Amino acid sequence: MGFNDFLGNTATVTHLRESVSAERFPHSMILAGPRGAGKYTLALMLAQTVNCLNPTESNGLPDFCGVCRNCTRIAEAANLDALVAAAVEAREDMRETDKRETRILVQTHPDVLVVPPDPPQLLIKLGQVRQAIHVAYYRPPIEARRAFTIFTSSAFMKEAANSLLKLLEEPPEHTSLILLTENPQELLPTIRSRAVIHRLGALPSEELEALLAERRPELRPQQRALAARLAQGAVGRALSLDLDAYLTSRNDALTILRTALGEPDDSTLFHATESYRAGADGQEKTVSLLRALGSLVEDLLLIVAGTPALIRNLDVEAELTRLAADLDVEWIDGAARSLVQVEQGMRRNLLRSLSLDAMAVGMERQGAGSRQ
Ligand SMILES: [Zn+2]
Numbered sequence: 001m002g003f004n005d006f007l008g009n010t011a012t013v014t015h016l017r018e019s020v021s022a023e024r025f026p027h028s029m030i031l032a033g034p035r036g037a038g039k040y041t042l043a044l045m046l047a048q049t050v051n052c053l054n055p056t057e058s059n060g061l062p063d064f065c066g067v068c069r070n071c072t073r074i075a076e077a078a079n080l081d082a083l084v085a086a087a088v089e090a091r092e093d094m095r096e097t098d099k100r101e102t103r104i105l106v107q108t109h110p111d112v113l114v115v116p117p118d119p120p121q122l123l124i125k126l127g128q129v130r131q132a133i134h135v136a137y138y139r140p141p142i143e144a145r146r147a148f149t150i151f152t153s154s155a156f157m158k159e160a161a162n163s164l165l166k167l168l169e170e171p172p173e174h175t176s177l178i179l180l181t182e183n184p185q186e187l188l189p190t191i192r193s194r195a196v197i198h199r200l201g202a203l204p205s206e207e208l209e210a211l212l213a214e215r216r217p218e219l220r221p222q223q224r225a226l227a228a229r230l231a232q233g234a235v236g237r238a239l240s241l242d243l244d245a246y247l248t249s250r251n252d253a254l255t256i257l258r259t260a261l262g263e264p265d266d267s268t269l270f271h272a273t274e275s276y277r278a279g280a281d282g283q284e285k286t287v288s289l290l291r292a293l294g295s296l297v298e299d300l301l302l303i304v305a306g307t308p309a310l311i312r313n314l315d316v317e318a319e320l321t322r323l324a325a326d327l328d329v330e331w332i333d334g335a336a337r338s339l340v341q342v343e344q345g346m347r348r349n350l351l352r353s354l355s356l357d358a359m360a361v362g363m364e365r366q367g368a369g370s371r372q
Contacts, residue, residue: 001066003058006038006045007211007235008203016198017061020049025146026196027171030179033200036237039180040080040152047112047148048074070144076108080152084116103127111144117153124156129163136172147175154181161188168194202233215239229312246292253293261323294339300324301332
């Protein structure tokens with residue numbers, strides 16, 4: 001394990017490794033890039049490189065050994081979803097009064113603090129930032145040369161963002177703050193201006209397909225092409241994408257679209273949305289459906305805009321072209337807006353099924369309007 005395993009974005013990665021060797025690693029840094037581009041992986045690798053007890057080199061640049069006590073404990077934070085789920089579960093078991101006091105934080109190394117968005121709202125909260133501030137100012141690193149605090153999302157509650165700003169205004173001596181974001185515009189301009197921004201770009205589809213051929217030989221060429229498009233240049237997403245699960249969600253998304261576009265089959269629609277009503281996995285399933293629906297709507301826009309070569313859902317191009325035949329940009333815009341509303345509704349924890357049905361009906365009305 002080392003930087004040879006980090007694929008793509010060589011210029012950015014090289015630049016950051018050079019700043020390690022020059023001992024000019026930034027105090028505050030924003031790592032921006034699409035989901036799955038490797039932002040979190042890179043942040044951990046940098047923390048390892050700065051703090052490795054047997055530092056090595058590769059391609060003339062600093063690298064980490066992956067086996068020393070600092071490297072291994074930092075690496076334990078890699079499985080972030082599982083660690084966050086465990087922390088959330090532990091909090092659920094607490095008494096009400098303790099629950100409110102408990103912040104979701106991940107710390108597998110005493111000097112590396114990972115701050116994820118706190119469910120169910122999936123925002124970073126004031127208490128979490130306060131904890132990060134406390135650690136940064138009042139607890140110098142014990143076992144690391146430089147402490148790291150990694151915020152894994154740029155969705156901050158307002159007071160939390162203001163508090164973070166104070167931290168950036170007076171950067172603590174021995175800590176580097178890394179903010180991960182899909183979209184730097186989500187951060188306050190005052191926060192952006194106080195941190196160095198590094199971007200991880202998307203990899204071209206052909207490169208991802210070649211990588212998939214090597215790493216996921218079980219996929220057929222057509223599946224590889226689809227997976228590469230769906231990953232939108234993100235290596236991690238391409239490698240971990242569950243194609244079957246996506247296709248299941250997309251089937252339901254296509255049913256909603258067909259119904260909305262005047263090929264109504266109410267029993268199928270009911271069936272499609274009915275299965276999203278309840279259950280512990282309801283939220284995850286609904287998010288998958290919304291993402292699938294989003295990718296179909298974007299593809300419709302690309303077809304209407306006359307650039308069908310760019311669509312992601314290559315395998316259903318014929319059907320999408322047919323559905324797009326009498327659509328206009330206005331309808332697609334409306335559909336995209338409905339999707340945003342449903343996602344916002346989910347953040348506010350509204351009844352999922354209710355908003356899904358409302359969206360299907362809302363799209364239908366707009367659909368009917370566009371064909372008059
Ligand atoms: Zn090491």
